[in-house]
Amino acid sequence: MPAWTALYYDDPIEIVGGKGNRVVDASGKTYLDFFAGILTNMIGYDVPEVREAVERQLATGVVHTSTVYLLRGQVELAEKIAKLSGIENAKVFFTNSGTEANETALLLATYARRSDQVLAMRQSYHGRSFGTVGVTGNRAWKNSSLSPLNVHFLHGADRHLTRFRGLSDAAYIEACAEDLHHVLSTVVGGDVAALIAEPIQGVGGFTMAPDGLFAAYKEILDAEGVLFISDEVQTGWGRTGSAFFGIHNHGVTPDMMTFAKGLGNGFAVGGVVAGGELMDGLHAVGLSTFGGNPLSMAAANATLDYVLDHDLQANAARTGSAIIDGLREAASRLPIVGDVRGRGLMFAVELVDPATGGPSPALAGRFMEETRKAGLLAGKGGLHGNVLRMAPPLTLTPGEAAEGLGIIVNALETVNAEVVSS
Numbered sequence: 001m002p003a004w005t006a007l008y009y010d011d012p013i014e015i016v017g018g019k020g021n022r023v024v025d026a027s028g029k030t031y032l033d034f035f036a037g038i039l040t041n042m043i044g045y046d047v048p049e050v051r052e053a054v055e056r057q058l059a060t061g062v063v064h065t066s067t068v069y070l071l072r073g074q075v076e077l078a079e080k081i082a083k084l085s086g087i088e089n090a091k092v093f094f095t096n097s098g099t100e101a102n103e104t105a106l107l108l109a110t111y112a113r114r115s116d117q118v119l120a121m122r123q124s125y126h127g128r129s130f131g132t133v134g135v136t137g138n139r140a141w142k143n144s145s146l147s148p149l150n151v152h153f154l155h156g157a158d159r160h161l162t163r164f165r166g167l168s169d170a171a172y173i174e175a176c177a178e179d180l181h182h183v184l185s186t187v188v189g190g191d192v193a194a195l196i197a198e199p200i201q202g203v204g205g206f207t208m209a210p211d212g213l214f215a216a217y218k219e220i221l222d223a224e225g226v227l228f229i230s231d232e233v234q235t236g237w238g239r240t241g242s243a244f245f246g247i248h249n250h251g252v253t254p255d256m257m258t259f260a261k262g263l264g265n266g267f268a269v270g271g272v273v274a275g276g277e278l279m280d281g282l283h284a285v286g287l288s289t290f291g292g293n294p295l296s297m298a299a300a301n302a303t304l305d306y307v308l309d310h311d312l313q314a315n316a317a318r319t320g321s322a323i324i325d326g327l328r329e330a331a332s333r334l335p336i337v338g339d340v341r342g343r344g345l346m347f348a349v350e351l352v353d354p355a356t357g358g359p360s361p362a363l364a365g366r367f368m369e370e371t372r373k374a375g376l377l378a379g380k381g382g383l384h385g386n387v388l389r390m391a392p393p394l395t396l397t398p399g400e401a402a403e404g405l406g407i408i409v410n411a412l413e414t415v416n417a418e419v420v421s422s
């Protein structure tokens with residue numbers, strides 16, 4: 001295994017079982033899962049509706065046919081996603097991952113616009129292939145500067161910089177919009193293909209632009225015909241509570257959305273939804289051998305139906321705000337907490353060294369070990385590895401939300417006490 005596939009915890013956890021929103025490790029210890037396999041086990045573990053849909057498909061004896069034969073599950077899922085997207089005359093192409101989904105969107109945009117120039121956001125993460133590394137603005141995840149694309153990076157999720165600190169939302173949006181105008185009138189050579197952006201930056205530590213920033217960007221981009229790709233790999237399917245797709249929080253309907261992670265509740269599925277003309281624009285034949293295979297389509301159709309039938313977006317709003325409010329209350333008395341942010345069931349706590357105010361990855365490591373001991377799985381991220389990222393399954397109950405919040409606050413208090421007494 002490569003050295004760069006980093007494991008969490010001093011003594012790594014092997015998960016061997018799961019039910020509801022909890023998992024069990026190889027030693028028999030149970031954890032409330034607040035990271036859900038990096039936001040992917042979206043409706044928890046061992047969900048009968050998903051298991052039975054997959055078992056029905058397995059029982060047919062067919063796990064693969066390829067897209068040269070009709071795949072009913074793809075058509076059904078594409079119709080649902082097209083409708084939910086709000087994109088006019090939408091079409092959907094299925095892939096196996098978020099990386100491939102973003103590659104497809106970038107191909108569509110650069111082809112349609114006959115340009116290799118793309119705009120992306122600082123601190124972003126879009127995948128691990130050449131093209132997606134090219135549009136990634138997070139040095140810790142950027143292995144190469146080689147890129148098939150010509151990329152310029154924009155502001156929008158960096159309000160912590162001294163020059164932006166203290167600005168109101170409106171003033172910050174104005175500063176970012178002015179910068180976009182400046183980029184478009186200075187450093188680009190001819191037409192720009194697209195802007196690709198995460199509505200909430202996942203790997204970046206759940207940093208987010210104020211609502212309305214992407215509407216301001218879209219207005220400027222529309223005037224030049226530049227396409228807008230919203231990377232919904234982490235923010236889709238109601239997770240933010242206030243919208244079904246993260247970008248809808250900005251009142252924007254993008255030209256394309258990419259998705260993956262939670263849709264298959266653990267089965268590999270990703271894809272792009274785009275306007276029909278844009279999607280059909282490629283002149284050559286294309287396919288993804290495994291993309292949209294019958295098993296992942298069975299899982300994804302069952303998962304999406306479950307999310308909609310149980311209105312899990314509303315549950316994310318309710319349980320998420322209870323947790324975020326609780327974290328904010330705790331933060332007000334804990335000097336190690338530099339920031340609490342989030343939306344719905346996607347929330348983060350940034351840890352700082354109280355003496356310097358600087359990022360403290362060491363304290364984040366301590367928090368991880370404390371929550372592990374207490375039986376809760378959390379994630380880490382951010383530019384400096386000091387941001388605790390949490391995104392439980394959308395099926396989280398109010399009781400589990402309270403239990404998880406209690407464990408997190410206790411762990412923060414323990415780590416804070418260690419710092420204060422040292």
Ligand SMILES: Cc1ncc(COP(=O)(O)O)c(C=O)c1O
Pocket residue numbers: 096097098099100102125126127128198202203231232233234260261270
């Ligand atoms: C916002 C975003 N886009 C794209 C990706 C890449 O997805 P995958 O790992 O499925 O290729 C990720 C993965 O973490 C992501 O968070």
